[in-house]
Amino acid sequence: MLSYLLFTLTIGGIYAMLALSLNLIWGGVGMVNLGLAGFFAVGAYATAIVTGAGAPVIVGLGSALLAGVIVGLLVTYGTLRLRGDYLAIVTLGLAEVIRLIALNERWLTHGADGxxxxVAPLRSMVGSQAFNLGYLVFVSTVVILLWLLLRRLDHSPFGRAIKAVREDQELAAFAGKPVLRLKLQTFAVSAAVASLAGALYSHFQSYISPDHFQPLITIYIFLAVSAGGVGRPAGAVIGAYAVVAFLEGTRFVAELLPGVDPLQAAALREMLVGAALLLVLHLRPQGLLPERIQPARKT
Known part of the structure; x- marks a missing residue:
């Protein structure tokens, strides 16, 4: 039971990082990124490949951050003229392209075999239980640091500038804001955070395959940010842990129903996730922690 609890909380922390990533790009600059699972995969495979070649784990984490930034910049440059639904469709397609590359380029990713x-740092020395506890502490520390950093960013002049772009891109450009640079910087940071989450997931699981990066992950994270409150880093974190708790809770509920086989139970869980998203949007469209708009300073 303890191992299961540690596992669930660790996955909750990784989902919280993904939620912070999405909240920055969606709640900050207003770009809808449905390719979150793709950046998650980029980070996971980057560190797996680098550490598999003999590099230390810290180098693998750094390579995941760098890979995320590079892919994020490429995506931003390729979608400069796209907004709203068009941007969402393109980023969703990008995530699927990344997954298919991981599936087919066996020389690099081992394909469907995964x-x-x-490398799982120190697991062989301290044992699985101590490793799981230590990794939970490490992931939780990273989540707290990221939350503090993004919260600080949210209240900085940069944060106010990207929210001006979110509200009205043309007006922000007319006011002298460097819209293109703000988009590039925000997407790069968001992609780096998502890639770091993928790298931490990779070292925690010690095994990854293309099946781990299905688009459904992005739906879970959108549910987390929507439930927590778009534009609030704290809401993203709370929403992520709430979604993981909900997903695990539905697992037990589905198994308790009589006459339901495992395949039907899995389908029922996805139905419950969709129903939960609709319920949240209906009852709390602004989320549990609605965004607080700072009043303008009097001059």
Whole structure:
């Protein structure tokens, strides 16, 4: 039971990082990124490949951050003229392209067989239970640091500038804001955070495959940010842990129903997730922690 609890809380922390990533790009600059699972995969495979070649884990984490930034910049440059639904469709397609590359380029990613034996720091020395506890503490520390950083960013002149772009891009440009640069910087930081989450997931699981990066992950994170409150880093974190708790709770509910086989139970869980999203949007369209708009300073 303890191992299951540690596992659930660790996955909750990784989902919280993904939610912070989405909240920055969606709640900050207003760009709808449905390719979150793709950046998650980029980070996971980047660190798996680098550490598999013999590099230290810290180098693998750094390579995941760098890979996320590079892919994020490329995506931003390729979608400069797109907004709203068009941007969402393109980023969703990008995530699927990344997954298909991981599936077919066996020389690099081992294809559908996945990559196993990914370095799990100190697991062989301290044992699985101590490793899980230590990794939970590490992931939770990273989540807290990211939350503090993004909260500080949210209240900085940069944060106010990107929200001006979110509200009215043309007006922000007319006011002298460097819209293109703000978009590039925000997307790069968001992609780096998502890639870091993928890298931490990779080292925690010690095994990854293309099936781990289905688009459904993005739906879960959108549910987390919507439930927590778009534009609030704290809301993103709370929403992520709430979604993980909900997903695990529905697992037990589905298994308790009589006459339901495992396949039907899995389908029922996805139905419950969709129903939960509709319920949240209906009852709390602004989320549990609605965004607080700072009043303008009097001059």
């Amino acid at each position: 990559m196993s034996g990914i």
